[in-house]
Amino acid sequence: MTAMTAGPALASGPRTLRLRSVELAGGGRLDDVEVAYETYGELAEDGDNAVLVCHALSGDAHVAASDADDGTTRPGWWDVMVGPGKAIDTERYFVICSNVLGGCSGTTGPGSTDSETGEPFGLKFPLVTIEDMVDVQAALLDAIGVPRLRAVVGGSMGGMQALSWALRYPERVGSCIGIATTWRLGAQAIAFNEVGRTAILGDPHFAGGDYYDGPRPEHGLATARMVGHITYLSEESMRAKFGRRLRERDAHAFDFVTEFEVESYLAYQGRKFVERFDANTYLYMTKAMDYFDLCANATDPSEVFAWSPVRFLLLTFTSDWLFPTYQSREIVGAMQRVGADVTFAEIESPYGHDAFLLEPEAQAEVMAPFLGSLDGWRARREVSS
């Protein structure tokens, strides 16, 4: 890590904001939306140090370590990047992270109670889009007094949100940092999502999504997670990490049991996931990703970036085959054709899609100076105000 080792950031701890209603991109409205969020560091007087971090499919608001009530430290999902002295330095920036709309970690989602019925929504919860997630984040920032963002940052599905922020709220965003992400999900990634959904929907405990009072569709969700995990790693890293090694045995069992280490790893990932994640939210998140197409309404992707005041930084990883570099290159090309301010780097890494969680140094090397410089933004703000 490039970062100094330091204690947990000055953290707000989990908080919840209630929004009276949210209008959805797919039509319809959600009332009484709760948004779970956390903040780290302090908002500067000039308000120019706010950084919104957007989480990926299975993330939550707890992006960085904080002190728990019992005196222990509760690790965050992006501790390698966010904290005192880290690339997203909580001694310098005011970092906000919220659980996305449709989530299962505090923000209203399919597992929340539908006030009309007094029961959990289940599949009666409306499909939400990346744009809806972003609109909820914007409403949250309004409510907590953060009128503008120095940067919005995210990896994977978080990167989709960051890109969407730049288009929906260009005047509120200084920089957009999208990591291991894409401007529209490709056929292969949609296909993997559909396999996961098929596994969940076919679980006998799924019960049409109304399983909250009984056994949960754990087998389906675990299977979905197993598929997902394969796509987060690279062939290369799986080879290095597991190869053909057997777990706790010297010879094949000649039986249908877990034998290879890679099988054991996937089974563990599946088991661990069902303890903390809701199957319905998995359905909603994957669908939101499938629907995401940043330039869906443009005849040429370049259009949407013409005159954009936002500075873009896009990072990809060589071995990420789920969100392959060529997709970021496409959108970087579109930005460049209209003279948008874009920096792009492909980072050499064997870790596949998960590299955004595992390669702090290489990301920090580009991200920290990019975040540090906001002269352009200040100048633009002065001109436009």
Place this chain on the structure above:
Amino acid sequence: MTAMTAGPALASGPRTLRLRSVELAGGGRLDDVEVAYETYGELAEDGDNAVLVCHALSGDAHVAASDADDGTTRPGWWDVMVGPGKAIDTERYFVICSNVLGGCSGTTGPGSTDSETGEPFGLKFPLVTIEDMVDVQAALLDAIGVPRLRAVVGGSMGGMQALSWALRYPERVGSCIGIATTWRLGAQAIAFNEVGRTAILGDPHFAGGDYYDGPRPEHGLATARMVGHITYLSEESMRAKFGRRLRERDAHAFDFVTEFEVESYLAYQGRKFVERFDANTYLYMTKAMDYFDLCANATDPSEVFAWSPVRFLLLTFTSDWLFPTYQSREIVGAMQRVGADVTFAEIESPYGHDAFLLEPEAQAEVMAPFLGSLDGWRARREVSS
């Protein structure tokens, strides 16, 4: 196609041979094993024109087109390569193809009746290996009077059998042609197989493998097939074939229905598969592939090829990420280090692993002359006899 268009080959039609017993590599023995096979063309008087084709995971003995009883033509799974005038020319070669041990298309497998109980074996069927499949094929050839093979050919799991033939019966094999295959399955491919098995084993209709009298684990098997299909295609070909196109609609449904063409394609592949394939056989075939390690007992893979009299041809495809080229290069390198006779070609193709079914011209270009030349083999046979 390079091939002339010609009618179906002179074909034997489906036949069955019964073997009294088969000793298995994993220990144990199977009695009364039926082997479904078909032949095409005629065995030459000198016996030098026999070509054994080995099928992949979901294949069967019907490798090439033949006339059905009702006067129609029944297509074969490798019509593009096998038939009159094709690369594996049934006017020149005597082609044999049999359903593998553990299969569900005529050869004894988990769906066959266990003579001890009078019920289908289910999971009481012993785990079979690629080596067992090959031994059964060798017994079949003994029984039908084919003492030696000009070539043994196969793609994917069929290629594993071809490689295994070359090591188990080197004196009976002139050439070994392995296409889109590997000498040992890698961690990522094992992981995908495990996802498929998990989907099947968790299907409530699986019933511990004893589902033959009731509803079958169709959902699990279809899910497994969906995952499989993604790995058979390349990201590039999925993008070209489906992109983000919606099926029969202009806008998103905002509901959990099949919307994208790629989803519809996968669902169709899943549905079609369960009509013709047995879930238990899927378990056994994937396990046999996982276990396959051609050089498991050697300290150096080169060892097993020292003094091998077999000519090898290994073909891979640039976009095949399930059986990537590097794996074939590894074994080609091992062969070369001990001076084995090996030809290797990586064929440029966008079709991923399925290219062995979809790229007849490029395969024929290398394979037809390789098959045509057997001077070396004849000379060796004369020396050794």
